[in-house]
Amino acid sequence: MNINQVSKKLGISKDTLRYWERVGLLKPIKRDVNGYRDYSKYDINWIFYIRALRNAGMSVDSLVKFIHLYDEHSDKEKRKQMLIEQRDALLKDLNERRKTVNYLSYKINHFDTTLLTYENEKLAYESKEDIR
């Protein structure tokens, strides 16, 4: 699969695909006889994975570092542990965002009442429960 097809399949620009490869998010892609990139299905899977993590807000730099560390460890359990840590970090961010959504919901529900004090805004924001 050439770069144009991958670009369309995954919705990532060709420039970005080349950029990701250059900075080390992708291992060097195999080339065909003309020197054109020829992506394997494993490459596609990997790019899919990278895209998910980029969309979730992980920086390119920290992803590169993660990949290097991940590759250094042939220890299976260690690798699994790294995935778990990565997942938990995203989960933490998720909860931060949930706070903001709850805060907005609080504002909506109290829209007709008077202006909130700073302390109440803070409480609404920090609130653990989901508000609908």
Next chain:
Amino acid sequence: MNINQVSKKLGISKDTLRYWERVGLLKPIKRDVNGYRDYSKYDINWIFYIRALRNAGMSVDSLVKFIHLYDEHSDKEKRKQMLIEQRDALLKDLNERRKTVNYLSYKINHFDTTLLTYENEKLAYESKEDIR
């Protein structure tokens, strides 16, 4: 409250506070006799609100646009509707991120099995249910 106090109270740099005001995220802050900014508690609340939305990933530009639209409408119901739309947009993003977390969880749970095909990766990613 002066800029230094607000900066410390909310954990936002003084430069950022001035920048937000300059681009229109904040209405012009009242000045004291020396020309120094003097933030009211309403300003603080507003900044708290802006910070929450910035942390949730809304761009400065789209926030500025939102504020202008919001101000244009004296119609209360319309304003409330805008807040709801804003909340729902964040909720949508939240669900995208949840997908990524689920996807990672799936990878962790299937860590010991063979490599996933692209279709299975995609399915794992799109999965609606929470996986632990």
Next chain:
DNA sequence: GCTTGCCTTGGTGTGCACTCGAAGGTTTAT
């Protein structure tokens, strides 16, 4: 009255993550 420590504006610099342009090579169609 001079230093210290705030604040002000205006302009420039920075880091990230692309994004684009130029120059050139290969295959396909006319």
Next chain:
DNA sequence: ATAAACCTTCGAGTGCACACCAAGGCAAGC
């Protein structure tokens, strides 16, 4: 055989969101 439509690399440009000066003003303490 010439144009169109791909691809390549390399280097430079872009947009966002600040971050960092420099130059200068005000107020308090010594």
